[in-house]
Amino acid sequence: MEEEEEEEGVGLRWKEGLRQKASDAFLRQQQAVPNLRKLVYGSVVQADDSEDEEQELGGLFRVSRPQTSKKYQANAVDSSRFHPDTSHQWDQEEMLNSIRDCFVTGKWDESQDAA
Amino acid sequence: MASQGLEYDGCNFFRQRLVLSSLSGKRVRIRNIRSKDDSPGVRDFEASFIRLLDKVTNGSRIEINQTGTVLFYQPGLLNGGSVEHDCNTQRSVGYYLEALLMLAPFMKTPLKATLRGVTNDPIDPTVDMLKTTALPLMKKFGIDGEGFDLKVVKRGMAPGGGGEVFFSCPVRRTIKPVQLTDPGKIKRIRGVAYSVRVSPQMANRLVDSARGVLNQFIPDIYIHTDHMKGAHSGKSPGFGLTLVAETLNGSFLSAEMSSTPQGQGDPSLPEDLGRNCAMLLLEEVYRGGCVDSSNQSLALLLMTLGQQDVSKVLLGPLSPYTIEFLRHIRDFFQIMFKLDVQKPSEDERKGGEKVLMTCVGVGYSNINKTLK
Numbered sequence: 001m002e003e004e005e006e007e008e009g010v011g012l013r014w015k016e017g018l019r020q021k022a023s024d025a026f027l028r029q030q031q032a033v034p035n036l037r038k039l040v041y042g043s044v045v046q047a048d049d050s051e052d053e054e055q056e057l058g059g060l061f062r063v064s065r066p067q068t069s070k071k072y073q074a075n076a077v078d079s080s081r082f083h084p085d086t087s088h089q090w091d092q093e094e095m096l097n098s099i100r101d102c103f104v105t106g107k108w109d110e111s112q113d114a115a
Numbered sequence: 116m117a118s119q120g121l122e123y124d125g126c127n128f129f130r131q132r133l134v135l136s137s138l139s140g141k142r143v144r145i146r147n148i149r150s151k152d153d154s155p156g157v158r159d160f161e162a163s164f165i166r167l168l169d170k171v172t173n174g175s176r177i178e179i180n181q182t183g184t185v186l187f188y189q190p191g192l193l194n195g196g197s198v199e200h201d202c203n204t205q206r207s208v209g210y211y212l213e214a215l216l217m218l219a220p221f222m223k224t225p226l227k228a229t230l231r232g233v234t235n236d237p238i239d240p241t242v243d244m245l246k247t248t249a250l251p252l253m254k255k256f257g258i259d260g261e262g263f264d265l266k267v268v269k270r271g272m273a274p275g276g277g278g279e280v281f282f283s284c285p286v287r288r289t290i291k292p293v294q295l296t297d298p299g300k301i302k303r304i305r306g307v308a309y310s311v312r313v314s315p316q317m318a319n320r321l322v323d324s325a326r327g328v329l330n331q332f333i334p335d336i337y338i339h340t341d342h343m344k345g346a347h348s349g350k351s352p353g354f355g356l357t358l359v360a361e362t363l364n365g366s367f368l369s370a371e372m373s374s375t376p377q378g379q380g381d382p383s384l385p386e387d388l389g390r391n392c393a394m395l396l397l398e399e400v401y402r403g404g405c406v407d408s409s410n411q412s413l414a415l416l417l418m419t420l421g422q423q424d425v426s427k428v429l430l431g432p433l434s435p436y437t438i439e440f441l442r443h444i445r446d447f448f449q450i451m452f453k454l455d456v457q458k459p460s461e462d463e464r465k466g467g468e469k470v471l472m473t474c475v476g477v478g479y480s481n482i483n484k485t486l487k
Contacts, residue, residue, distance in 0.1 A: 036433075036456055039438070040441050040452075041445065041451060073125070073127060074126070075126050075127055075149050075151075075152065076127045078127055078130060079210075079238050081240070081409060081436075082409065082435075090394035090398065096397070097464060098401065099464065099466045101464040101465050102400050102403065102464075102465050104300045105333055107464070108300075
């Protein structure tokens, strides 16, 4: 009976990671999130708190997972660098065209004048 | 006491917490600093940061437990004056300078800081980048005048360091609210290609490859080559590139790359580095906004501490660091920003989505500043 339960526990472990992976992907694409306010001030913080810290094995030993997601975030490198979106291929013409009008050499609005 | 201060877990966003604590006067306790790590507790560079903070303040109380996993900080008055500090070489001077930029306008006497250590490394914004982006940004908030300067006296690359930086900043009683909603078009690109203890030709190779990418957008590109020799070249060899795009309305977007520190991974090729750095600048242009991604938090802090009036700043997508900074601003100053996402229209070719940040300043006034 107990063995069965344990096996089930192991079998279901992939699901825990799944949730974290999904939320990571969510954070990566945060540019596209319409309810930015909720992302910044709301739900994300609570989601982190709900995770269990440790599991006990046989009441004597503790399973220590130093790099669980929450701890990893809490002790990550403190740097203000914003790493670029790897899906952007800056050698593609399409990508280059997407920013043409950011430069004075690009197209100007009707209301504005280059002079 | 009415307030028991704020509590946080872990060493991430260490500087944000201590800086905001110093400005707001709220005590802060940080627990579980690398408590599960093989070498627990604060690292040398964090200890060095705490010492720097102790030097620029008067009457701060700092307690660290024996293992270094718990830090208690009770801020004192921001004092300023002349400060010399040997920064730990695990992180570059940019790590320390980012915090000083946030604190300097609110000191009692103008800060004149001499920082020694690594001036350029791949982890933190380099001194060259802060000089060309953070300083003009602060000027928009009314922090200006003589004695506002940041210069590289000696260059020191990671891992050896040996560089020296001088930073001075005037003090202000209040901060002006700003309306930066239109960055304008990019009129020119400037940059610095630096090299120390390698062939001076490296800098020229960097410039050529970066130009190759950027020339298809704009012809007005000037990249200065800066080769320091002898006593001014630090202890380690290396090279790197900082690029800055300046817009018609005086916003600065920048990107940079440094060579891999000696003995840490594959050596970099100047051609690759120049091209990749140019592409990073294009990425930064794509993100857009009036403030570049590494200075977002500085802009938001100055907006928060402005007079009781509305400030607006247009930013590119918020970086994870900035998002955490917004949460910390809420904790320390009870200010929440209004965030409006601006989607680009179909036929526009102006990069990705932008966020318009709006807030009313707390009306912070620098009580430390002496009246003359």
